[in-house]
Amino acid sequence: MKIVEVRAQEVRLPAQAVEALAAHVPVAVTRYGRRQHVVLSEEQFRLVAPLLELLEEGVAVSPELLMTKEDIGLERDLDRDREPSEAENAQIETLLAEADA
Amino acid sequence: MQAAPADLRRGRIFYALFPFAAEFPLTIEDEAGQKLVFPTIEDYARARKGRATRVVTDVRLRPVLLLHDGTRGEHEDVVCLRINTVKPRHRRSTTTWEQIEQQRHLFFYYLSASQRRYGLQEDSLIALTSIGSIQKSAILGLHVGELTHRELQSVSERLSRILSLDLAPLIAERASELLRRAGYAI
Numbered sequence: 001m002k003i004v005e006v007r008a009q010e011v012r013l014p015a016q017a018v019e020a021l022a023a024h025v026p027v028a029v030t031r032y033g034r035r036q037h038v039v040l041s042e043e044q045f046r047l048v049a050p051l052l053e054l055l056e057e058g059v060a061v062s063p064e065l066l067m068t069k070e071d072i073g074l075e076r077d078l079d080r081d082r083e084p085s086e087a088e089n090a091q092i093e094t095l096l097a098e099a100d101a
Numbered sequence: 102m103q104a105a106p107a108d109l110r111r112g113r114i115f116y117a118l119f120p121f122a123a124e125f126p127l128t129i130e131d132e133a134g135q136k137l138v139f140p141t142i143e144d145y146a147r148a149r150k151g152r153a154t155r156v157v158t159d160v161r162l163r164p165v166l167l168l169h170d171g172t173r174g175e176h177e178d179v180v181c182l183r184i185n186t187v188k189p190r191h192r193r194s195t196t197t198w199e200q201i202e203q204q205r206h207l208f209f210y211y212l213s214a215s216q217r218r219y220g221l222q223e224d225s226l227i228a229l230t231s232i233g234s235i236q237k238s239a240i241l242g243l244h245v246g247e248l249t250h251r252e253l254q255s256v257s258e259r260l261s262r263i264l265s266l267d268l269a270p271l272i273a274e275r276a277s278e279l280l281r282r283a284g285y286a287i
Contacts, residue, residue: 063262
């Protein structure tokens with residue numbers, strides 16, 4: 001995998017980002033509120049590098065590996081969502097009224 | 102009123118009875134109408150083998166997105182994706198939600214209530230792993246909304262990745278056909 005390396009003197013990170021990286025917490029760089037880059041500690045990068053290589057080579061990777069815990073949690077919540085919203089019930093009433101008309 | 106076959110087109114949104122997946126412990130009703138509970142799949146398999154079973158499970162009338170036309174009367178079922186109304190707790194994960202709202206998330210497709218063509222009163226979400234099959238008789242009334250061709254393409258692209266569909270032979274065949282039509286022999 002091609003990696004561009006720059007010297008530490010050439011990069012200026014705020015103290016909180018440096019502290020976060022030391023604690024192996026990823027740092028996201030945003031622009032107008034949207035994530036542009038994510039900086040990882042060397043240890044963390046070593047963990048994800050094999051997956052990045054596979055993706056770069058176009059090798060089929062199990063899509064589940066691309067899900068975060070939060071993604072899986074949301075998916076499970078949606079699967080078990082049993083309560084209709086008021087708007088859903090109102091729309092069902094409308095459909096029934098149209099059927100009766 | 103049941104949905105009219107001519108109305109059942111790919112990309113349209115309907116209200117339909119969508120089942121919750123059966124899970125264990127499983128409650129069933131045997132041939133004599135007696136309720137039985139099976140703690141695990143192995144317990145169930147020992148008792149029932151491959152026989153059809155009446156399962157006591159839940160269904161919910163909710164919006165679904167049709168994935169193929171159901172206009173042929175001979176076909177009783179249509180394949181669809183479940184649509185969930187977004188609730189405040191679903192937005193708790195800011196990282197995931199940021200990607201969802203920007204339509205950059207592989208596993209979720211966002212349907213904003215501000216887009217009137219969806220016909221949904223509230224912001225909604227399609228979990229692209231929630232593919233299901235529903236009987237046409239379980240669809241209520243006419244479609245309430247629909248996705249554009251471009252939006253459906255986006256759904257299809259994500260589905261092909263999630264399901265790891267190998268589309269290479271199909272693409273190669275299509276490319277060969279286009280080249281042949283253009284007069285380039287292969």
